[in-house]
Amino acid sequence: MKTTFVVPDDLEPARRDPAAPAIGEAVPPHNPRCHGCGPDAENGLHLRAVFGENLTATATLVVEPRFEGGPGVIHGGIVSTLFDEMMGLANVHLGVVAVTAVLDVDYARPIPVGTTLRLVGRVLGRQRRKVYSAVEAFDDAAGPDAEPLAAGHGIFVVVDPRAHFAATRP
Numbered sequence: 001m002k003t004t005f006v007v008p009d010d011l012e013p014a015r016r017d018p019a020a021p022a023i024g025e026a027v028p029p030h031n032p033r034c035h036g037c038g039p040d041a042e043n044g045l046h047l048r049a050v051f052g053e054n055l056t057a058t059a060t061l062v063v064e065p066r067f068e069g070g071p072g073v074i075h076g077g078i079v080s081t082l083f084d085e086m087m088g089l090a091n092v093h094l095g096v097v098a099v100t101a102v103l104d105v106d107y108a109r110p111i112p113v114g115t116t117l118r119l120v121g122r123v124l125g126r127q128r129r130k131v132y133s134a135v136e137a138f139d140d141a142a143g144p145d146a147e148p149l150a151a152g153h154g155i156f157v158v159v160d161p162r163a164h165f166a167a168t169r170p
């Protein structure tokens with residue numbers, strides 16, 4: 001991976017919220033209409049992630065023809081959306097609401113339509129209100145030791161959801 005994103009070396013450890021659903025359980029959608037994970041989003045991605053060990057969240061997704069960008073390959077904006085969402089879902093381990101401030105994506109390989117992606121989001125650590133997270137996308141058919149097809153990083157900022165969405169919540 002060739003990203004220039006810098007993860008600070010003085011991150012504070014992130015702690016799992018004891019009230020979060022157990023490891024192995026589904027990550028609940030944070031908004032039923034969310035384009036990434038919402039079951040009610042008409043044309044959404046409908047990501048269904050599961051909580052994993054070490055502050056991870058994992059999901060699989062088939063790259064459908066409607067996700068095409070270049071001929072026969074996934075649109076880069078879809079990868080960005082998947083990455084934003086998977087890191088956001090991993091952050092649910094922490095029991096906070098954190099919105100994306102920075103999203104960095106390293107598109108390492110073309111991803112053909114029809115690929116089953118295995119997506120793994122992970123919380124790296126915290127710095128005050130900032131949550132640093134990372135994400136990788138693998139070809140699920142390529143086995144556990146395969147290199148990622150794409151990888152990303154994010155900085156999420158913890159907000160008070162009532163105040164943050166006060167003006168926009170329907």
Ligand SMILES: CCCCCCCC(=O)SCCNC(=O)CCNC(=O)[C@H](O)C(C)(C)COP(=O)(O)OP(=O)(O)OC[C@H]1O[C@@H](n2cnc3c(N)ncnc32)[C@H](O)[C@@H]1OP(=O)(O)O
Nearest residue numbers: 030084085088089097098099100101102128129130157159
């Ligand atoms: C609800 C869960 C959803 C999960 C999945 C989906 C995630 C999403 O897609 S969220 C939607 C996209 N994101 C947004 O709409 C956010 C829009 N931006 C904002 O609302 C604001 O800029 C916000 C909240 C990120 C930061 O504003 P504010 O609350 O005033 O924070 P502020 O005090 O400026 O900064 C807090 C810290 O974050 C840092 N920070 C803020 N923005 C950035 C940035 N762009 N780059 C780097 N650092 C940043 C600040 O430097 C500060 O760090 P430090 O502690 O080191 O001083």
